[in-house]
Amino acid sequence: MATVRTVHALNFLRKFVINSVLFFSPLYFMSLGWTGWRTGLAVSAFAFAPILVSFPTGLVNDRFAIKGVIRAAVLAQAGVVAALAWTRTFPLAVFLFLLLGVTNNALDVSVNSLYYKDESQFDQNRKYGLFAFWMAFGMSVGVLASGALSQFSGFRAVYVVDALVLLSGLFLLRSLDHEKFEAVPLRAYGRSLARMKTFLFSVFVVVLALHWGLETTIYSPFLRTYFKLGDLKLALYITIPFLFLALTALVFSRLRFDERLNRKLVPVAMAMSGIGLILMVQPNVYISLAFRILHEIGDGLLAALVVLFVSRLFERRTIGGSAGLLVALQVGGHACGALLFSSLGARAGLPAAFYVAGAVLVANALFGYVIFDRQRY
Numbered sequence: 001m002a003t004v005r006t007v008h009a010l011n012f013l014r015k016f017v018i019n020s021v022l023f024f025s026p027l028y029f030m031s032l033g034w035t036g037w038r039t040g041l042a043v044s045a046f047a048f049a050p051i052l053v054s055f056p057t058g059l060v061n062d063r064f065a066i067k068g069v070i071r072a073a074v075l076a077q078a079g080v081v082a083a084l085a086w087t088r089t090f091p092l093a094v095f096l097f098l099l100l101g102v103t104n105n106a107l108d109v110s111v112n113s114l115y116y117k118d119e120s121q122f123d124q125n126r127k128y129g130l131f132a133f134w135m136a137f138g139m140s141v142g143v144l145a146s147g148a149l150s151q152f153s154g155f156r157a158v159y160v161v162d163a164l165v166l167l168s169g170l171f172l173l174r175s176l177d178h179e180k181f182e183a184v185p186l187r188a189y190g191r192s193l194a195r196m197k198t199f200l201f202s203v204f205v206v207v208l209a210l211h212w213g214l215e216t217t218i219y220s221p222f223l224r225t226y227f228k229l230g231d232l233k234l235a236l237y238i239t240i241p242f243l244f245l246a247l248t249a250l251v252f253s254r255l256r257f258d259e260r261l262n263r264k265l266v267p268v269a270m271a272m273s274g275i276g277l278i279l280m281v282q283p284n285v286y287i288s289l290a291f292r293i294l295h296e297i298g299d300g301l302l303a304a305l306v307v308l309f310v311s312r313l314f315e316r317r318t319i320g321g322s323a324g325l326l327v328a329l330q331v332g333g334h335a336c337g338a339l340l341f342s343s344l345g346a347r348a349g350l351p352a353a354f355y356v357a358g359a360v361l362v363a364n365a366l367f368g369y370v371i372f373d374r375q376r377y
Helices: 002-031 036-052 054-063 067-084 088-119 124-153 157-173 187-195 196-215 219-227 231-253 259-279 285-312 316-347 352-372
Strands: none
Touching: 002 036, 002 067, 002 088, 002 124, 002 157, 002 187, 002 219, 002 231, 036 196, 036 316, 054 124, 067 088, 067 231, 088 285, 088 316, 124 157, 124 231, 157 352, 196 259, 196 316, 219 231, 219 352, 231 259, 231 285, 259 285, 259 352, 285 316, 285 352, 316 352
16 A cells, blocks of 8 residues: 555646646747747657657566656656756757656656556545546646745746746655566557557547647646736646645545446546536636536546556556557657647637637547447456
């Protein structure tokens, strides 16, 4: 159980930091006078970078080391985040976001591997619901704390504090249980990946990831320009729905594992996410917030369900590399979404990007209904 508690603490800290950076960097770039396509390109660099390193990271996790990768990634990411505080040129920002994407992916894949490989025996809904809860709770606290800090001390202070918060995670690594590794032949990964159910699930999660690109490029600028929110009020708008995301994952963790019910929840959650994204574009900020909460409730269920299904989709000995490849596909979707929706927002107006992204999620709900009805995960 020491591993479980350590993973939850690491997830809280790393999500505190990365969501603070991703949600406030577009505002920082706006303050520098950058156009929307520059922000989209910087964030897409963050998302594209992990595509080539996700599987190798997972492979290393399966065969050699997890703690060592986490330690190196924490140190490197803290340095990158601190460097952003003094970044004012576009090429340097793209380079740093590229490094941020690599280090974040190394953390993502390695922490996930650690949790998937943990042999503690308890209800799967509880295990993966709590996993999603601590990440969402870290997102909530990080955005709120950074909004308050930005309001009173500026963007530079946000980056410096984020780097220090991340470094505190190094003290947690001492409590990790002893890691066990085995020589896994590459063909074992091929067998687990070359299945129709894996392919269909991959398509589903890639489409889901497209709207992350919207949220890390034009979500904050939308709130700034559409509702004229200052940093603290903007942070509150983002934080309140995130708290509902966290609470939804916590409620899911209290449900007894039921494979059939879980499969039925997937399209419902996806539909809630898409409808909430479309309807949050309202002139009244409070009505908009209510529909944003609906979106995050759907995302809270999906956050728990996706990791649960991944844990059942692959063998324990190959799950690091296999799940790492799946993460690579997701970040590819994130990157494409960043380029697509930032460009669409710049050309057709920011609300149009929310309408299109929401419609894509609703269509994905229909796809999810078909594949989860026909396939057992």
